Amino acid sequence: MARRSVVKSLVALAALATIVVALWQLLSPMAALTITSTTVGRTPVTVSRLTAAPDGPVVVVAHGFAGSRQLMQAQAVALARNGFVAVTYDALGHGRQPDPLGGELTLETGATVHLVHQLDSIVEYARTLTPADDDRVALLGHSMAADIIVRQAVSDPDAYAATVAISMYSPAVTPDAPRNMLVIVGGLEPWVHHNEARRAASLPLDGVQAEPGVTYGDFADGSARQWRIAPGVEHIGVLYSKDAIMASVDWLNHAFGRTDATVDPPSARGSWILILLLAVVVLAWPASALLPRVADEPVGAALSWRRLRPLVIWPAVLTPLILAPLPTDWLPVLVGDYLLLHFGLYGLLTGLGLWWWRRRWPSERPSAPVVARPGALVLATAMLLAYVMVGLGVPIELFVSSFIPTWERLILVPVMMLGTLPFFMMDEWITRGSTRPRGGYVATSVAFMLSLVPAIILKLHDLFFLIILYPIIALYFVLFGLFSAWSWRRTHHPWVAAITSAFVFAWCVAVTFPITTGE
Numbered sequence: 001m002a003r004r005s006v007v008k009s010l011v012a013l014a015a016l017a018t019i020v021v022a023l024w025q026l027l028s029p030m031a032a033l034t035i036t037s038t039t040v041g042r043t044p045v046t047v048s049r050l051t052a053a054p055d056g057p058v059v060v061v062a063h064g065f066a067g068s069r070q071l072m073q074a075q076a077v078a079l080a081r082n083g084f085v086a087v088t089y090d091a092l093g094h095g096r097q098p099d100p101l102g103g104e105l106t107l108e109t110g111a112t113v114h115l116v117h118q119l120d121s122i123v124e125y126a127r128t129l130t131p132a133d134d135d136r137v138a139l140l141g142h143s144m145a146a147d148i149i150v151r152q153a154v155s156d157p158d159a160y161a162a163t164v165a166i167s168m169y170s171p172a173v174t175p176d177a178p179r180n181m182l183v184i185v186g187g188l189e190p191w192v193h194h195n196e197a198r199r200a201a202s203l204p205l206d207g208v209q210a211e212p213g214v215t216y217g218d219f220a221d222g223s224a225r226q227w228r229i230a231p232g233v234e235h236i237g238v239l240y241s242k243d244a245i246m247a248s249v250d251w252l253n254h255a256f257g258r259t260d261a262t263v264d265p266p267s268a269r270g271s272w273i274l275i276l277l278l279a280v281v282v283l284a285w286p287a288s289a290l291l292p293r294v295a296d297e298p299v300g301a302a303l304s305w306r307r308l309r310p311l312v313i314w315p316a317v318l319t320p321l322i323l324a325p326l327p328t329d330w331l332p333v334l335v336g337d338y339l340l341l342h343f344g345l346y347g348l349l350t351g352l353g354l355w356w357w358r359r360r361w362p363s364e365r366p367s368a369p370v371v372a373r374p375g376a377l378v379l380a381t382a383m384l385l386a387y388v389m390v391g392l393g394v395p396i397e398l399f400v401s402s403f404i405p406t407w408e409r410l411i412l413v414p415v416m417m418l419g420t421l422p423f424f425m426m427d428e429w430i431t432r433g434s435t436r437p438r439g440g441y442v443a444t445s446v447a448f449m450l451s452l453v454p455a456i457i458l459k460l461h462d463l464f465f466l467i468i469l470y471p472i473i474a475l476y477f478v479l480f481g482l483f484s485a486w487s488w489r490r491t492h493h494p495w496v497a498a499i500t501s502a503f504v505f506a507w508c509v510a511v512t513f514p515i516t517t518g519e
Helices: 002-030 069-081 111-127 144-155 191-205 242-255 269-290 305-323 336-360 374-391 393-400 412-430 440-458 466-491 495-512
Strands: 033-040 043-050 058-062 085-089 137-142 160-166 181-186 225-230
Touching: 002 033, 002 069, 002 269, 033 069, 033 111, 043 069, 043 111, 058 069, 058 111, 058 144, 069 085, 069 137, 069 242, 069 269, 069 393, 085 111, 111 137, 111 144, 137 144, 137 242, 144 160, 160 242, 181 191, 181 242, 191 225, 225 242, 269 374, 269 393, 269 466, 305 336, 305 440, 336 412, 336 440, 336 495, 374 393, 374 466, 374 495, 412 440, 412 495, 440 466, 466 495
Parallel strands: 058 085, 058 137, 137 160, 160 181, 181 225
Antiparallel strands: 033 043, 043 085
């Protein structure tokens, strides 16, 4: 026991030291910058520039679907450190933007029109920050925003010095516009992005296929065009890629005639964010020893694998089939209404299955109910919830994506918990107990993730964007599976992790997914 305590202490010290180093690595590149926040109309805007230098050319930086200003921070910091003024903003329906995103998301005449109109106002503001001798700005956008900035640049080519489109798919590109266009794609992204980048770079070449990394045309007349592959990164990793960031800065230097400028290499920002978050997760293991004991004996359904198996299989099979004909457009948060129903029905079916099992085999119930301490349950849940919201929430808010909700989003948290709470309470209960099945929690988590696949297939038009969010949901189950195991071993009660997981998942859906009107 003493040896285990020593190991936990050493792990805690190592994790804390790693957190300090990671924070220093992430914050020190920003020390030389002046970073201010403002609003343009109702749009939150952040402006980053070098403190001890005259303002350089202005670059408007736009995030992609389900992103926010923070997601583009690596690009903005690198641009500012290289003498540019970087202007980032929260798109309609995203981040802390109070206004929803209107229009059909998949139509060029829908949401795209609203996003381009919003970008108009941001560009107008950005021009007030440009040097007196040149009011041109450059545009840089990722994924969804790559199409938006292309449309903006095509609408008035001479008003923009350059366009950098990352992970782009845009039918608006022409052989002549945008001016001085660089298209970057991650090496691990789907080939559709590679093909689109090659197509855009090849348009002015009269049938010749553009080679990656080769610049065609001339910056002086605005005809420069290139596509390049950032090796070893996928759709999100490309935003933190050193190769992609340096290519963007170098391209913009040439577009603004700063050919003698050297590129200040960016720090490994993406890696340090992952290290910071991983250290916080690891620290939770020794920190769980601080939780109060809620029950003297393990609490839970204490199921054998034989009894757990149908509770793993049948909710996963039935939930998407039952929900397929139901509408999914009654909550403003995209796919939030379906997830609420999916979680809620899944938990209900699991609860009904457990109830039926108790009636069918009453002799297999635990011999005597375990007495839990309500006060300790409340305290342990509050402690775990505070750790997650502060330990993970603060780094996410500072360096990854918007985590602090607007009032419009905050009201969605208790609504989403109507679905997440019954699911996580039942899921934790059936996988815990004095004779819990080994691997039961993993099995129920995998079954839930698999149940979303037929749900997406059956309602592809309504749930298409759930495909993009699917990996994030899977990562959530991995992280909270660890928190669940560590907290249950200490407290002996499954509802500590259940309530925490239900609240945090509801919070993440409310603050992360776009707010839309569909009109």
